[in-house]
Amino acid sequence: MLKIEHLQKTFHPGTINENKIFKDLNLTVEDGDFVTVIGSNGAGKSTMLNTVAGSIIPDGGSIVLNGKDITTMHEVKRAKYIGHVFQDPMMGTAPNMWIMENLALAYRRGNKHTLKWGMPKGEELELYKTQLAKLGLGLEDRLTTKVGLLSGGQRQAITLLMATIKKPELLLLDEHTAALDPKTAAVVLEISDKIVKEHNLTTLMVTHNMQNAIDYGNRLIMMHEGAVVFDVRGEEKKKLTVEQLLHKFNELETF
């Protein structure tokens, strides 16, 4: 369970650029929840994910993940518990390294890096192959291909696999299909859904595509000015339409 309570964050305090992004953000995500997050630009969606991941440290409030207070825990330390996929497909993988080297790094996520041989073999290699085969992109035969030579969609699929190959307590998907062409985006989204369901992962997925936000996951939240303004789950969420969501947006904008 992820519990965000009374979160506060101001960028550039005391300057002309002062930006109070969170005044009092509260959100509780139950185990196994797959939450889609929508909201206009500047609503604080990505900042929320980055604060949970630890690349931004909040000014106040608390973030508790499965009983651990991670509010100020170092980004590198909390990486053990959190899988993070970014919007930019170039960001989630090491381009100069092989597919299997990338996966091996992800497989050791959160472990100490020792002087043991770091190249996967035996069972571990078989695991990579079966997991890659599940992506259905033919990557299981290209273990020693440099990731930098792959397409954006292939890289993003590998990033997803890397974020989940060691089951994380929380998966963060930050507009992870926004930089892909529509067809590839759909493929990567399907893969994401499959992986989340297979491992029953607690997931936060930020998206600008409202249809996707309705179709995927069991809960939808809308953010506005650093707060959750709309929160639906289950059957009620399934009945939502894009028009209804747009209407909600327009209501907020007029205030």
Added chain:
Amino acid sequence: MIMATIQSGIAQGLLWAILTIGVFLTFRVLDIPDLTIEGTFPLGAAITVVLINNGMNPMLAMLICILAGAVAGLVTGILHTKFAIPAILAGILTQIALYSVNIRIMSDKATVALSADSFKTMITDLFPAGTSPNTISIVVGLVMCFIIIELLYYFFGTELGCAVRATGSNQKMARALGISTDTMINLCLAVSNALVALAGSLIAQFDYGSALVNMGQGTIVIGLASVIIGEVIFVRKERNFGFKMAAVSAGAIIYRTIIALALTLPWMKATDLKLITAVIVAFALAIPAWQAKTGRKKNSKKAAKEVE
């Protein structure tokens, strides 16, 4: 005459190869051109020569110089990672600081000659009397390079080594996977500078016979030139890490041999060395662009033929 020149070029090149591997680690693995080495190279020489002259066992003196090199690299690393000083500037700061440190080590002298039995003397005693110094240098250089490449090849295949390479390739990703990128950068800078200090130590003993306070000048350019020459000539397709290190070592040998041959030309002066260096480096840097152009021409000819 020419054979002797080539031989001395190879002998020198094999010692400079150790420096080149150090440059390769920062420039290619971390993607940082580390200028600290212009200070660590004479540091290695100064420590070794002064300690040996004071009666220390040469092997122990070299071990201390390797450690001192690692510490110098760590200083640059800490300036860069903990105090967010850009890597190039951090390297320059350590480098100029080392200039003063080196002069203190050398007791305010610009040159300190070796006056006691060095590692070279120890090794020479193992060979039959009358073996040429070049042959000895070549054997020592080959053995050293082999050991260093083997060790580094193993290291960069371990979990820790993979974490260092991941840091150089994509820092944001590395952090998201729980890799402490600061530690990895510091580690790589320390290893690189330790190698450069060792190169300074060996070159002082086997080539110069002394430590010079200015011997570090231009070493980064020489190192980069050797890396690029080695890559352009030998690394034409995807190769493993060990092969790449061997290739840049060969680059150092080729660079030294060209310099040695150029200096035998009757109208060349020793002071033209820097000019020759600049020409070789510019040439080596231009080769990839030139290859791309000729490659395009060949391809378009091929395509034209296919159309016909």
